[in-house]
Amino acid sequence: MSRGRSAITPMIVTLALVLAACTTGQTPGGSAPAGQTPGGSGPAASGGYQGTIDWWQLGYAPGGETAAAKLVDAAVAAYEAKNPGVDIVVTGIPFDDQGLARLDTALAAGNGPDIFRIASDRLPGYGAQGVLSPIDAYLTEEDKADILPNLLEGVEYEGRHLAWPQWVPPIGFYLNNAIFEDAGVAIPDADWTVEDFQQLAQDLTTDGVYGFATYMGPASVNELTLLYNQGATVLNEDNTEYTLNSPEGVKGLQVLVDLFEAGAMPPDITTIALADVEQGFIDGRFAMMTGGSGSITNLKGNEIEFTVLPPPIGDAGETVTVGGMGTYAVPQKDDPARMAAAHRLGRYLTSAEVAEDVEGWYLAPGTRKSIKVSETTPEMAPFEEMLASVRFMPLIEDWAEVDSFIHPEIQLAVSGEKSAQEALDAIGEQVTPLLGE
Template identity: 40%
Template sequence: MSSSITRRHLLVEGSKVAVSASVLGSLLAACGGSDAGASGSVSLRYWVLGYSPKGANKTGMLTDAAVAAYKKAHANIKDISITGYTGDQAGFTKLVQAVQGGSTVDVFRLPSDVLPELVSSGSVAPIDSYLTDDDKNDIIPSILETVKINESYYAWPLWVPPVGMFLNLDIFKERGVEVPKDDWTYEEFVDIAKRLTFKRSDGQQVYGYTGVVDAGVVNTWPIIMGDGGTPLSSDNKKYTFNTPEGISGLQKLVDLALKHKVTPPDFGTQTPADMITGFSEKKNYAMYSEPSGSSATYKALKMNFTVKSMPIGAGGKPLTTGGIGLISVASIPDEGKLKAAMDMARYLTSASVGKDVSGYFLAPGARKSVEVNDPISLFKPFVPYTYITPIIPQWPQIRTLLHEQIQKAVLGKISPSQALNNPASEINSLLNG
């Protein structure tokens, strides 16, 4: 999945994404100007999570427009090629290998838990020399600190995509079910999911709930963690998911499939694309949990939907999960190209790009100056209580080990207790290694 934005392609063909030309002139100052090299001397390669070329999806449309806006304001940029990768374990592996290869990526979007692995291999350039006082005052301090590794900052924070519960309001209306309150409990969620699991007169089966179970995402983890369990201790030095709270939380996720039977038969093996198709096209998923990215697509489709907080478990407090969307720059030996890459990364995470490209931010922004509109704004209240997955080098391996066990439990092959106890020794060895 790749595309190339030349100087002539300033708008995406067939796209309805508007680029505000009136503010493009100010970008030279905002992004450090065009001193990185002579006119048209720098070519950059940008890898983007979830990107489809030629405006084939919302991320593709918005990314193309943002890159075009940046290019127009920077005479030193000759070309910016864009490559997409998928938001699952296979996609993240592809990205890591490409960045570590050192010859195909300059600027790239990535989730926060992938960053330490790339830093440890020396594949990412620190941003310290390019981080201005204005940047430091604008980026939410706690978020900026998450990209600090060994006293240096290694990424430009883009946004925080917390997991929320998507509700297809047409199905709620079809079944005469009231929309839940923001403080709904797991038990209330189960009751609603049961009432929304039914067969239509034409034979189509509708399911009350689903969600992706994959090593690359934590879309169902708010249910697992709702009773108070966490995968690691607060200092990230000990595995703790096999506590009674963790096991009871996983039992609740498993029960949705095996006891309450409110999930589709392939629950546990579905892809993100399956969620979108079932929720918006086939309309046979009444609820599903996911971060905010798809909400802009649903709004563009004029879907009748809303987003609610994840149901509260036995822990008694609102909780959701997520990561931090980042943009990093590869270790580029050419100083002029490195500066150009840093300038672009800053712009693509700033309020300026949000003004130039309507709807650019698909999650609440990491900067105080960034404003988001409906439906992204529905996710903003979730940010303060979002559990951010550990930003440590071992996490990609740990989440892969956990996913295998969680998936087996959801499929009924092992018990929740076995699922969370089985990887304990191996995970603790990774943490202590």
């Protein structure tokens, strides 16, 4: 180690940006190029494009090393067979902040992919900078009728739809059947209430078993289900005002605080990792946990008997859950034909057609009425039923920052360092200036 190491810190930031020096001057926009007809993904609709499409996929490992990679390879094979002359090159990027930083750097430098998979909460950031080619010009009437309206809104930013919505993993409540059985407690119905949930969490807490666990870290919405189901929202409808510190929000957060105080949640709940929540559930240490549909595969693989319920009903008076959306986005490019071809691939990857071509393609409920994931994966049915009750986080450019202010304060409230009201007010102090920018 030497004095030179002190130079590393600024370099971490800068090295990631050096490539951006070559930023090309591209014009944001979203109209379909002349002569390009939106349509299906079959040969007739290939648009005549012959060439390469670069597809960046989060978490993809070449050579079919993972189950998800095998699905991607199968989708590529199916699409290329239907579109002779199209060569899809898939590049895997890590499913973490470093992977996203690599994507951002490539987009900033103008040499990014033709299409990439991304969560909907990052779309406004790209949309505000004019990085993406909106899908509006490529959306057919058939698409509009097929995609659930509230889910199409989930990719809308400033009047334009920024990406092809693929799937929605709403946050559900997983119940460990064995723990319920051992405790002699009946599995509740889907219309259970917050009071039922609180009582269950405490009843199921025994030596070595905690009644409930949820991830409270960044870039997640898990614990927010218990605030949203009371009727709280982070921002108001037009995203101009912070509202999580409403009486509904305070009541929801107080549920978590009370459960922690009662010992019904593990003592490290404020810093526990997302994967550790799932592992604790698998190990029989947590009777209930929050999670998206992505947990199903892992739980089945570990031969865990479980039940999925929607979040308990709170003061909102109906089932309300929160979730994100997986999408495929197409960056702006100088080559209109290539961009159009990428959009056609985007439609295919989010359609019922790909589900027919690639068994098990959808790891979460699809965004189209024509997609029924539960037909092949019955455990997915409760998540499909939750689709109409999903609330998305606000589509604002600074969502990542807003998100980073929410979780630490919730952690402090749960730890007893602040009251629920103080914690939610403290979030507002950080968030409100961002809304005014």
